[in-house]
Amino acid sequence: MSHTHFISSDPLTFSTIEKIIEGTSQLELTSGSIGNIQKCRDYLDKKMNESSEPIYGINTGFGSLYNRNIPKDQLEKLQENLVMSHACGAGEEVPSEIVKLMLFLKIQSLSYGHSGVQVETVQRLAGMYNNQVLPVVYQMGSLGASGDLAPLAHLSLPLIKEGHVFFNGKVQHSRDVSETFRWQKIHLKSKEGLALLNGTQFMSAYGVWCLHHAHRLMQWANIIGALALDAFDGRIEAFDHRVHAIRPHAGQMHVAGEIRRLLEGSELIGQKKKHVQDPYSFRCIPQVHGASLDAVHYAKKIFLTEINSVTDNPNVFAEDDTIISAGNFHGQPLALALDFLAIALAEVGSISERRTYQLISGARDLPNYLVANPGINSGLMIPQYAAASLVSQNKQLCTPASVDSIVSSNGQEDHVSMGANAATKAYRVVNNLYSILAIELITAAQAIEFRKPLCTSVYLERVISNLRKQIPFIETDRLLHDDMLKAELFLKTYKIEK
Numbered sequence: 001m002s003h004t005h006f007i008s009s010d011p012l013t014f015s016t017i018e019k020i021i022e023g024t025s026q027l028e029l030t031s032g033s034i035g036n037i038q039k040c041r042d043y044l045d046k047k048m049n050e051s052s053e054p055i056y057g058i059n060t061g062f063g064s065l066y067n068r069n070i071p072k073d074q075l076e077k078l079q080e081n082l083v084m085s086h087a088c089g090a091g092e093e094v095p096s097e098i099v100k101l102m103l104f105l106k107i108q109s110l111s112y113g114h115s116g117v118q119v120e121t122v123q124r125l126a127g128m129y130n131n132q133v134l135p136v137v138y139q140m141g142s143l144g145a146s147g148d149l150a151p152l153a154h155l156s157l158p159l160i161k162e163g164h165v166f167f168n169g170k171v172q173h174s175r176d177v178s179e180t181f182r183w184q185k186i187h188l189k190s191k192e193g194l195a196l197l198n199g200t201q202f203m204s205a206y207g208v209w210c211l212h213h214a215h216r217l218m219q220w221a222n223i224i225g226a227l228a229l230d231a232f233d234g235r236i237e238a239f240d241h242r243v244h245a246i247r248p249h250a251g252q253m254h255v256a257g258e259i260r261r262l263l264e265g266s267e268l269i270g271q272k273k274k275h276v277q278d279p280y281s282f283r284c285i286p287q288v289h290g291a292s293l294d295a296v297h298y299a300k301k302i303f304l305t306e307i308n309s310v311t312d313n314p315n316v317f318a319e320d321d322t323i324i325s326a327g328n329f330h331g332q333p334l335a336l337a338l339d340f341l342a343i344a345l346a347e348v349g350s351i352s353e354r355r356t357y358q359l360i361s362g363a364r365d366l367p368n369y370l371v372a373n374p375g376i377n378s379g380l381m382i383p384q385y386a387a388a389s390l391v392s393q394n395k396q397l398c399t400p401a402s403v404d405s406i407v408s409s410n411g412q413e414d415h416v417s418m419g420a421n422a423a424t425k426a427y428r429v430v431n432n433l434y435s436i437l438a439i440e441l442i443t444a445a446q447a448i449e450f451r452k453p454l455c456t457s458v459y460l461e462r463v464i465s466n467l468r469k470q471i472p473f474i475e476t477d478r479l480l481h482d483d484m485l486k487a488e489l490f491l492k493t494y495k496i497e498k
Contacts, residue, residue: 006030007111007126012307014300017208020104021097027107027126029119036113037122041189043318044116048072048190056314056325058116058191079193080160086153086197087163089138094151094202096134096166098427101205102155103129105307106196114310114317115195121186124159133177136164137202143408144331144401144419147312148202151420156196159186191314198312198329206423207303207338210430214296214345217433218289219496221348222255223463224441225285226262228355229269229278230456231447233364236260236269238283251297252290259285266457268448275364281354288351295344302337331419335402338422342429346394349429349436353387356440359447360384370446370474377477380443383484387439390432397425397432438487442471442480449473459497466494 003023005016008030019025029037044058054060059070070078094102107125110117128134135158141150157163158174165174178185237243239260244253263269277283314325360380362368369379401422407414445464448456455461470486 004028007033007107009033009036009112012108012304014208014211014304017101017307018212020101021209021212026130027104029107029111029122029126033111033113034119037111037115037117037119040113040116040316040318041118043321044191044316044323045189047323048075055323058194058314058323075190076187079188079190082193082197083153083156083160083188084162086149087157089141089150089154091138091140094137094139098205098209099134099137099155099166100129101209102137102151102201103134105201105204105208106152106155106199108307109199109201109310109312110195112310114315115312116189116191116316117195118186118189118192121159121188121192121196124183124186127181127183128158128165131181132167133158133174133181134166135174136166136171139424140420142202142420143406143413144200144203144335144417144421144423145327145329145415146409146413147198147329148200148331148420149197151202152197152199155201156193159196160188161185191316194314195312200306200311200329200331200334200419203331203334203338203419203423204303204306206427207299207334207341208307210338210341210345210423210426211296211300211303213430213434214299214341216491216496217345217348217430217437218293218296220437220441220491221289221292221352222258222285223262223460223496224352224437224444225282225289225355226259227448227456227460227463228359228440228444229259229282229285230263230266230460231268231366231444231451232278232282232355232359233268233271233273233275233451234278234282235273235275236263238278239286244286249290249294251293252286254293255290256286262459263457264459266460267454268451268456271454279354279358281351281358285351288347292344292348295340299337299341299344302333306334331417332402335417335419335422338419338426339398339400339402342394342422342426343398345426345429345433346391346398349387349394349433350391352436352440353384353391356380356384356387356443359443366447366450370443370450371477372475379474379477380446380480383439383442383480386484387436390436394429394432397429401425434488434491435484438484438491441467441491442483442487445471446474462497463494466490 005025137154142148161175368374371377371379401418
């Protein structure tokens with residue numbers, strides 16, 4: 001459902017971000033934001049007219065060319081050249097949902113009035129967002145310091161009628177789409193190109209998307225873990241609140257409480273057990289899921305600060321008659337958080353695959369590979385292989401990007417965050433985790449059928465019932481790839497009840 005989101009100085013929340021991700025919001029600048037942008041631009045114009053002092057990126061070259069002064073009659077060309085020369089992205093295209101978030105976050109950051117852009121420039125970015133004119137941006141090319149230069153250059157090209165955009169279901173040259181809306185070329189003023197390209201909106205967009213899905217994935221990990229525990233004829237004692245009260249990590253206590261709630265009323269969990277304890281992948285769900293949940297909350301705090309920040313350079317403080325060249329574009333806070341988030345989510349996938357393996361292993365009176373007639377039927381043998389492959393790739397993707405740095409710009413930019421690589425790696429881990437949990441869900445739902453006539457909890461039976469509308473019980477071998485895709489879609493779209 002479409003609604004208007006007003007760009008203002010009010011703090012962004014993740015609730016707002018979720019509406020942006022899930023809805024079709026229209027953006028509108030408040031009068032306060034317009035006033036902030038205009039006041040800063042007016043100050044900068046006055047400053048440029050009254051002074052010939054060198055100000056980095058405004059009347060000088062960029063990076064190691066900071067000592068080259070630029071004549072006033074070439075300042076617009078300087079900014080336009082900056083955008084074009086920095087559009088050096090490589091690799092695959094950035095998904096449209098991430099590009100849309102990049103646009104939103106760039107508009108928000110520029111609206112605070114410390115960047116020196118024209119109101120017209122920000123309004124055009126909002127027009128692109130509102131009309132689903134999404135620039136073609138590439139995943140590789142940013143070092144995560146000096147801002148996300150290459151990706152943000154591609155994001156900005158349509159302002160000067162360069163580059164390509166995705167519009168009406170196809171890639172088109174921005175010049176042609178501009179004609180559709182009768183958009184004139186934006187004549188960039190001093191500093192504008194730098195304001196557009198300096199910033200962390202590539203990293204931030206990936207990060208908030210990953211965190212949005214991380215919240216959902218953590219909920220599903222608990223639901224599916226509880227179902228797997230019951231299907232494995234596991235014990236509930238390891239989730240007793242007294243156990244977690246004497247090691248009171250917040251995530252651990254929350255997860256233990258969730259598992260108890262999810263299994264409340266289950267006939268299976270309440271029956272007498274032959275075994276005295278369960279494997280770690282079941283018994284330590286609170287400790288493992290809980291630690292990952294705490295890491296997600298840490299990353300969320302970092303990104304909440306970032307999306308409410310000004311991250312371009314130099315920063316203009318009109319009220320103090322001051323322009324400061326500093327380093328708010330450096331992505332180190334995000335790089336560390338993204339690496340931590342990827343590790344945390346990869347661990348959720350790792351323990352999930354182990355539960356899948358236990359369920360198909362023929363243990364605790366369950367048939368091998370969860371089929372009634374193994375041999376002629378392979379059952380759920382190979383989905384576990386797929387899960388193992390995805391888990392292994394996640395481990396490789398968790399090599400931290402944030403510990404790397406390569407000198408650039410002739411030594412002027414001598415330490416970079418590599419947060420952009422951390423961002424794209426985290427994105428892949430999130431998508432892999434959906435696949436891993438989908439496989440565990442299929443496996444646990446299949447295994448629970450062999451425990452009949454005993455039932456799991458009402459809550460979990462309802463989840464299974466809704467899943468069965470898409471994926472029936474596996475009697476004999478069939479094309480399981482289709483089931484896996486359906487299960488992933490189920491995880492992404494099913495309304496999780498409290």
